[in-house]
Amino acid sequence: MAEPRTDRLPDRETAGARLAEAVAGWLASHPDLPAPVVLALPRGGVPVAAPVAARLGAPLDLLLVRKIGAAGQPELAAGAVAEGMEGRIENRDVIALTAMRAADLDAAATHERAEIARRRARWLPGRAPLSLSGRTAVVVDDGIAT
DSSP states (O other): OOOOOSSSSSOOOHHHHHHHHHHHHHHTOOOOOOOOOEEOOOHHHHHHHHHHHHHTTEEEEEEEEEEEETTTTEEEEEEEEEEEEEEEEEEEEHHHHTTTTHHHHHHHHHHHHHHHHHHHHHHHTTTOOOOOOOOOEEEEEOOOOO
Protein backbone atom coordinates (compact mmCIF):
# COMPACT_ATOMS: atom_id res chain seq x y z
CA MET A 1 0.00 0.00 0.00
CA ALA A 2 1.00 3.62 -0.39
CA GLU A 3 2.59 5.56 2.45
CA PRO A 4 -0.06 6.55 4.97
CA ARG A 5 -1.14 10.18 4.93
CA THR A 6 -0.72 12.20 8.08
CA ASP A 7 -3.11 15.07 7.30
CA ARG A 8 -6.40 15.29 9.17
CA LEU A 9 -9.60 14.51 7.36
CA PRO A 10 -12.89 16.32 7.94
CA ASP A 11 -14.89 13.22 8.88
CA ARG A 12 -14.94 9.43 8.96
CA GLU A 13 -16.86 9.17 5.69
CA THR A 14 -14.13 11.05 3.84
CA ALA A 15 -11.56 8.81 5.47
CA GLY A 16 -13.56 5.78 4.35
CA ALA A 17 -13.72 7.01 0.76
CA ARG A 18 -9.95 7.51 0.65
CA LEU A 19 -9.32 4.18 2.32
CA ALA A 20 -11.71 2.47 -0.09
CA GLU A 21 -9.69 3.59 -3.09
CA ALA A 22 -6.40 2.58 -1.48
CA VAL A 23 -7.67 -0.87 -0.48
CA ALA A 24 -9.31 -1.45 -3.86
CA GLY A 25 -6.03 -0.61 -5.60
CA TRP A 26 -4.04 -2.83 -3.29
CA LEU A 27 -6.41 -5.77 -3.72
CA ALA A 28 -6.37 -5.29 -7.51
CA SER A 29 -2.60 -5.74 -7.40
CA HIS A 30 -3.05 -8.98 -5.43
CA PRO A 31 -5.48 -11.03 -7.54
CA ASP A 32 -4.45 -14.21 -5.72
CA LEU A 33 -6.30 -13.11 -2.56
CA PRO A 34 -9.77 -14.56 -2.05
CA ALA A 35 -12.92 -12.43 -2.00
CA PRO A 36 -12.82 -9.79 0.75
CA VAL A 37 -15.11 -9.29 3.71
CA VAL A 38 -14.87 -5.97 5.55
CA LEU A 39 -14.86 -6.04 9.35
CA ALA A 40 -15.49 -2.80 11.23
CA LEU A 41 -14.51 -2.11 14.81
CA PRO A 42 -17.53 -0.39 16.37
CA ARG A 43 -18.46 2.26 16.63
CA GLY A 44 -16.06 4.66 14.92
CA GLY A 45 -14.86 2.13 12.40
CA VAL A 46 -18.30 1.54 10.91
CA PRO A 47 -18.60 4.84 8.97
CA VAL A 48 -15.03 4.35 7.73
CA ALA A 49 -15.65 0.72 6.73
CA ALA A 50 -18.99 1.24 4.96
CA PRO A 51 -17.49 3.00 1.90
CA VAL A 52 -14.74 0.38 1.77
CA ALA A 53 -17.28 -2.45 1.68
CA ALA A 54 -19.37 -0.62 -0.93
CA ARG A 55 -16.33 0.06 -3.16
CA LEU A 56 -15.18 -3.55 -2.92
CA GLY A 57 -18.68 -4.98 -3.33
CA ALA A 58 -17.91 -6.90 -0.14
CA PRO A 59 -20.08 -7.81 2.82
CA LEU A 60 -19.66 -5.71 5.96
CA ASP A 61 -19.71 -7.08 9.49
CA LEU A 62 -18.65 -5.99 12.93
CA LEU A 63 -15.50 -7.24 14.62
CA LEU A 64 -16.48 -7.24 18.28
CA VAL A 65 -13.55 -7.14 20.67
CA ARG A 66 -13.28 -6.11 24.31
CA LYS A 67 -10.34 -5.08 26.41
CA ILE A 68 -9.74 -6.80 29.74
CA GLY A 69 -8.76 -3.97 32.04
CA ALA A 70 -6.20 -4.38 34.76
CA ALA A 71 -7.50 -4.61 38.31
CA GLY A 72 -8.08 -1.08 39.60
CA GLN A 73 -6.98 0.41 36.26
CA PRO A 74 -9.68 -0.44 33.71
CA GLU A 75 -8.08 1.55 30.87
CA LEU A 76 -4.81 -0.40 31.18
CA ALA A 77 -5.09 -3.46 28.95
CA ALA A 78 -4.26 -6.70 30.71
CA GLY A 79 -5.71 -8.62 27.79
CA ALA A 80 -8.51 -8.88 25.26
CA VAL A 81 -11.19 -11.19 23.95
CA ALA A 82 -12.92 -11.24 20.57
CA GLU A 83 -16.16 -12.64 19.29
CA GLY A 84 -15.70 -16.25 18.20
CA MET A 85 -12.26 -16.46 19.77
CA GLU A 86 -11.36 -19.25 22.14
CA GLY A 87 -9.21 -18.21 25.04
CA ARG A 88 -7.90 -14.69 25.36
CA ILE A 89 -4.90 -12.57 24.51
CA GLU A 90 -2.88 -11.65 27.57
CA ASN A 91 -0.48 -8.81 28.20
CA ARG A 92 1.82 -10.72 30.52
CA ASP A 93 3.83 -7.62 31.48
CA VAL A 94 0.72 -5.79 32.69
CA ILE A 95 -0.57 -8.90 34.44
CA ALA A 96 2.73 -9.28 36.29
CA LEU A 97 2.99 -5.58 37.17
CA THR A 98 -0.54 -5.45 38.52
CA ALA A 99 -0.39 -8.89 40.15
CA MET A 100 -3.66 -9.94 38.54
CA ARG A 101 -4.73 -13.43 39.48
CA ALA A 102 -5.91 -15.98 36.92
CA ALA A 103 -9.34 -16.00 38.58
CA ASP A 104 -9.61 -12.22 38.04
CA LEU A 105 -8.67 -12.59 34.38
CA ASP A 106 -11.19 -15.42 33.95
CA ALA A 107 -13.96 -13.36 35.53
CA ALA A 108 -13.13 -10.29 33.45
CA ALA A 109 -12.97 -12.34 30.24
CA THR A 110 -16.36 -13.90 31.00
CA HIS A 111 -17.83 -10.46 31.65
CA GLU A 112 -16.41 -9.04 28.40
CA ARG A 113 -17.64 -12.02 26.35
CA ALA A 114 -21.14 -11.42 27.73
CA GLU A 115 -20.86 -7.77 26.71
CA ILE A 116 -19.81 -8.81 23.19
CA ALA A 117 -22.87 -11.09 22.95
CA ARG A 118 -25.13 -8.32 24.26
CA ARG A 119 -23.80 -5.88 21.67
CA ARG A 120 -24.16 -8.37 18.80
CA ALA A 121 -27.78 -8.99 19.83
CA ARG A 122 -28.52 -5.27 20.13
CA TRP A 123 -26.73 -4.02 17.04
CA LEU A 124 -27.33 -6.98 14.69
CA PRO A 125 -30.33 -8.87 16.09
CA GLY A 126 -30.68 -12.39 14.76
CA ARG A 127 -27.56 -12.10 12.59
CA ALA A 128 -24.61 -14.37 13.22
CA PRO A 129 -21.11 -13.18 12.36
CA LEU A 130 -20.15 -13.67 8.73
CA SER A 131 -17.99 -16.64 7.94
CA LEU A 132 -14.41 -15.65 7.18
CA SER A 133 -13.42 -19.05 5.86
CA GLY A 134 -11.67 -18.69 2.52
CA ARG A 135 -12.03 -14.88 2.58
CA THR A 136 -9.64 -11.97 2.81
CA ALA A 137 -10.45 -10.00 5.98
CA VAL A 138 -10.14 -6.23 5.70
CA VAL A 139 -10.24 -4.86 9.26
CA VAL A 140 -11.16 -1.19 9.57
CA ASP A 141 -11.14 1.19 12.52
CA ASP A 142 -11.20 4.95 12.71
CA GLY A 143 -7.81 5.13 14.41
CA ILE A 144 -9.07 7.48 17.10
CA ALA A 145 -8.24 6.32 20.61
CA THR A 146 -10.34 7.25 23.61
